[in-house]
Amino acid sequence: MSPKVAVLKPLSSAIAIGSGGPFGAEGPIIMTGGAIGSLIAQHFHLTGGERKALLVAGAVAGMTAVFGTPVAAVLLAVELLLFELRPRSLLPAAVACAVAGFTRPLLIGSGALFPMQTLPLGTTGLLSCVCAGLVAGAMSWGLSSALYKVEDLFGKLPVHWMWWPALGGLAVGVGGYFEPRALGVGYDVIGDLLHNQLAISVVVGLILVKAVIWVIALGSGTSGGVLAPLLMMGAAAGAVLGPLMPGGEPAVWPLIFMAATLGGMMRAPIMATVFAFELTHDANVLLPLLMASAVAYGFTVVLMRRSILTEKIARRGYHIYREYGIDPLERHFAEEVMTREVQTIDANMRVADALSVHFGPTQKHRAFPVINNHALVGMLDREALLKGREINASSIIQDLFGANVPIVALPGETCRTIANRLAVHGLERLPVVSDIATRNLVGVISRSDLVKPSLAHFNEEERRELFRRTPVHGLRKRFMTADRRADEDRSDSA
Incomplete structure (x- = not known):
């Protein structure tokens, strides 16, 4: 990221x-924190992954400074920004959020941003939480779809793009004329919604105007954050529907809808749950928050390809993960997939003899390990052998390698490490030795061997098996067609 982002982003957002503008201040602050982290990283010899970790650390520290939610900010880094849980990325984010959390009371104040205390929900509240999650998920899908449709419409306008924010500002002015509470950051309005201090008619008008002007303004390219508007619209939906929800007091539903909307829109249900808890310090709502956020997340996963924050990045041509997990190559070691029965070549054999014996019409492998007194010398292929024959056909194979140290793999190394080594050196196979000192050959691992972990992962994730038959299974098969029944019987026997 360039230094101008750190200057122009907060200026334009201010x-x-x-x-x-109907935006939150957290977006520019997160962007500014990310720019600072990126600028610091550029002054050190770091990898691209390490620079990304520092960028995210600065971003989530900015979120902590605004809302006072350090744990939720760390979860945001893991669930939405990095898609990994590694010391390299977790430690910078955690330390940055902790520092921001400790220094925040010196500048802004301590305590929860929206303190509240509600009563625990009864068992009938479970169904209400599911309904809240479905409504919040539907609202997330509608807002996200509308936003990018508006953005596409702005792209089709026959005017220069620099006029788009002016048109968005016009829509904001019209909406603010009818509902002034929809303008600006609106943290005070969110507090009023969470404490049910607004009339239902006012809340209905607020959510409609806020949604329209936010979608138009953000779709026009105007700089601003999305967290605060989502919190306001989610809380407003809860304030409207809260009196209809059984199983809990009406005051709790704005908070539950707010967290569910955030979890569904951003595809980060755990972050949304912890975020709502840290905003209020109300422990009684943790379970309802988790239930509603999970349902909203599942709803948007089914209907939305990406979250609202990653859709714009995907539109620029970058692939965005929908989920993260352990790389299959990290779960397996070289000794599990390597070929143990290896045909070798004696290092003292003449070049001409090796060419006729191992690289003749009956050649079985593209390359062979070269051994000298049980110690690996290197890997030999036809191209290297032909070059050696051109120099001196009577020389021995040992002379072709000289004092070069061979590139090898160890049995305890992961397949991911070996795949990286093959890619870096442009190789197709590596000899596997017991240790670096003796270089005693124990096998060979090739690119084709590295496919085996992926095949095992596919079988584990995709292959469905039935170990015990139940009466329901037998009843289901009774109504199958003959062909379908025969296919399932073959699958069961396999």
Whole structure:
């Protein structure tokens, strides 16, 4: 990221939000923190992954500074920004959020941003939480779809793109005329919604105007954050539907809808749950928050290809993960997939003899390990052998390698490490030795061997098996067609 982002982003956002733009201040602060982290990383000899970790650390520290939610900010880094849980990325994010959390009371104040205390939900609240999650998921899908449709419409306008924010500002002004509470950051309005201090008619108008002007303004390219608007619209939906929800007091539903909307829109249900808890410090709502956020997340996973934050990146041509997990190559070692029965070549054999014996019409392998007194010398293929014959056909194979140290693999190394080594050196196979000192050959691992972990992963994730038959299974087969029944019988026997 360039230094101008750290300067222009907060400046443009301050103008947009200060003039009534329906955005949150957290977006520019997160962007500014990310820019600072990226700029610091550029002054050190770091890898691309390490620079990304510092960028994210600065971003989530900015989120902590705004909302006072350090744990939720760390979860945001894991669930949405990095898609990994490794010391390299977790430690910078955790330390940055902790520092921001400790220094925040010196500048802003301590305690929860929206403190509240509600009563625990009864057992009938479970169904209500499911309904809240479905409504929040549907709202997330509708807002995200509308946002990018509006963005596409702006792209089709016969005017220069620099005029788009002006058109968005016009829509914001019209909406603010009818509902002034929809303008600006709106943290005070969120507090009123969470404490049910607004009339239902006011809340209905607020959510409609806020949704329209936010979608138009953000789709026009105006700078601003999305967290605060989502919190406001989610809390407003809860304030409207809360009196209809059984199993809990009406005051709890704005918070539950707010967290569910955030979890569904951003595809981060755990972060949304912890975020809502840290905003209020209300431990009684942890379970309802988790239930509603999980349902909203599942709803959007089914209907939305990506979250609202990653859709724009995907539109630029970058692949965005929908989920993260352990790389199959990290779960297996070289000794599990390597070929143990290896045909070798004696290092003292003449070049001409090796060419006729091992690289003749009956050649079985593209390359062979070369051994000298049980110690590996290197890997020999036809191309290297032909070059050696051109120099001196009577020389021995040992002379072709000289003092070069062979590139090898160890039995305890992961397949991911070996795959990286093959890619870096442009090789197709590596000899596997027991240790570096003796270089005693124990096998050979090739690119084709590295496919085996992926095949095992596919069988584990995709192959469905039935170990015990139940009466329901037998009843289901009774109504199958003959062909389908025969196919399932073959699958069961396999």
